[in-house]
Amino acid sequence: MTDASLSRPASAQPYDRQRLRKRRAAADFRLRAYGIAAISAAIGMLGILLVTIFVGGYQAFVQTHIRVDFDIAADAVDPANPAAANWRAIVADGLDSLLPGVESPAQVRALGQLLTNNTQFFVRNAVVANPALIGGTLTLEVPAADIIDQLNKGVIRRDTASENRRVSDQQIAWFDQLVADGRVSTPFNWGLFTNPDSRFPEIAGLLNGMVGSLYVVAVCFLVSFPVGIGAAIYLEEFAPRNRWTDLIEVNINNLAAVPSIVFGLLGLAVFIQIFGIPRSAPLAGGLVIALMTLPTLIIVTRNALKAVPPSIREAAYGMGASPQQVIFHHVLPLAFPGILTGTIIGMAAALGETAPLLLIGMNAFITSPPGGVLDAATTLPTQIYIWADSPERGFVARTNAGIIVLLGFLLIMNALAIFLRQRLERRW
Template sequence: MIEPTTTTRAAARIDWNSGTARSLRKKRYAADRRLRFYGIAAISIAVLLLGILLTSLVSTGYLAFVQTHVTMDVAIDPEQVPVDNPAEGNYRAIVADAVQRLFPDIDGRSELRNAVGIVTNGAQVMLRNQVISDPSLIGKTFSIQVPVSDPYDQLYKDVIDRDLPENRRRLNDEQIALFETLEDRGLIEAKANWALLFNADSRFPELAGLAGAIVGSFYALLLCFVISFPVGIAAAIYLEEFAPKNRWTDLIEVNINNLAAVPSIIFGLLGLAVFIQVFGLPRSAPLVGGLVLALMTLPTIIIVTRNSLKAVPPSIREAALGIGASRHEVILHHLLPLAIPGILTGTIIGMAQALGETAPLLLIGMNAFLTSPPGGIMEPATSLPTQIFIWADSPERGFVSRTSAAILVLLGFLILMNAIAIYLRSKLERKW
């Protein structure tokens, strides 16, 4: 027979229905309820703040996904555009003539200037490119749709209040009357703004796009992945499987962990001092941006890879060694295949973090104004975060909505990369 312990005998003497016991239970239940409340409140506050952020971005940025266009008839006179060299044509005069045909009653120069101001300043470039790509248009009259300039785009989207006094808006009564004439004739139309994704940057908000920034970010991230992924995995394998455990390897591990917490601007200063000033690599190039982002991502990949290797059950390593496999066969054929889901997840999350970095890219000059996407990793480029920084600093009203739209595009890429990480983890994950 088992003798009851002192604790058991004491518990047996407790009266669980006494007032003291009920008071203790009440306090514990109240503490549990408070803890649940704090947790729900914290989640609610986080969701509320996220909702406020997304609502602010969407309410401001959706305007940039739509662009106002005007339809007008353009006559390409062979006297203004030489057949043998269409690029030398007087397209400014052609656009002015087309606008004047929209308003046949205009006589004064000031009124004509106001009418021409409805059309974007890039209309002549768009028309020239169209004629160069199709010289058969010379001598013909055809209809084209071109974006209106930013003030009229804001007017059509009701950002500019037409009921405000004339001295409090960007457009005077005469300019608004001209635009309303085109609206009444059905020549004004709002269309999906694909130029936001397929145009490069421009001084004119109605023509500015993210193509250059997207291509620049792609080159920088591609170079970052090519460098950081194999180097990070190789370093993690050596530290975890081959390196002796002594104070030198302990020092290396501590420094790797510290590097993962170093502010990103420090890596930008390193890239500026070493890659540009010492090695003479071109400023603003995706090559330098990719090298800087690779240095930032390396500690994360090393830490994630080591943790993924540690998560593999020791029995798998021991079983492989027991049947005669060598160390490198154990690593390549057993440990890495089982650790690859965690490695890929950590790598993609590290790349997503690199995609959103701004400070180091600003320091190495990846914020140049470029009217065409870069053609390679050695050409000047910008990136999505630095493009957002440039637009946010622009005084034109049209760049306000485009800044929010660019942030939404960046968030879309980040969500996509995280979704890929989650899919790969669920697809490749193995349970023991």
């Protein structure tokens, strides 16, 4: 076979080049189209998720209140012991003054269902805090009961048959009368952030979960940050290269991929059953989360140390610095921005953990925020889990609102990580 038989006609070469250019252009177009389609699908799914959460949870950020005047008669409340008064009767009298003419026991019960079941405690606490109210009138903006709150927000529809809704026609008429009298308002629901958990949706808040998450993340940081950085420095800078260190590195990488529920079982067996740490305590939760965060923190720290140019080490050794001085005076400060960024992202991931905390009992019903790391507590993710499992319809909106608050904390922590990385990052 000659070279002439292998060569193409000169007239065919421009055609081949033109066809090749078209094929390449078509392939590039398809690749860009696939990428745009994938990104669009991801953004679309994320948008659907966020819209669903916000649509389902925005109503929890406002709460229906009813202004009620309570007559704190001097003969009904003992100034020496105001907590012992019959506060339910005082609340009933206050409602009766708003809507007179209620006589039958059934109507009295229905009228009392307009306000939250804890109204008596709101009145009692106000009088105990200010005994000068005894003998006068106390005006309070009391949260409406959940069924009235849902009626005001349109969740319970008025055109629904009376036997299929939880609000009676008489209660709707009473509520409309209060609206006409200007006694109904829907202010921002600060109680969502300042109230502890409750069985009643209208007064349930995230305070317990936020305080518990703060303790858990603090314990996790205090344990994982020094241990993780110390282990990473030793493995990267001082450990000999042999089969044992290779085995340790492989296990660290494997531990970073272990399901979180396994760490929960480990915490239950070790920290609670062996060391006797109380169940539901933030100390146990923080230690479990620290075990989960350690492999990731070690990997991030080692990568940050590797990113420091070798010339920094060589220059320090050339000036007569010891290995410890090279690491702690030169390499570690330059790697610290990357370490700090990885740590913040790791703490943000720890904030959203749920499965290991459920195994150690941090899903208990807690009515007051913890006072320390050994008190019973819950966290934001477990609080959301508790509300999602509640049969009360009012907790649906609060579940979504809790997710919004959790996403807000995660966004703040990730934004802080990005800010610190850009502010502290050094380029060589």
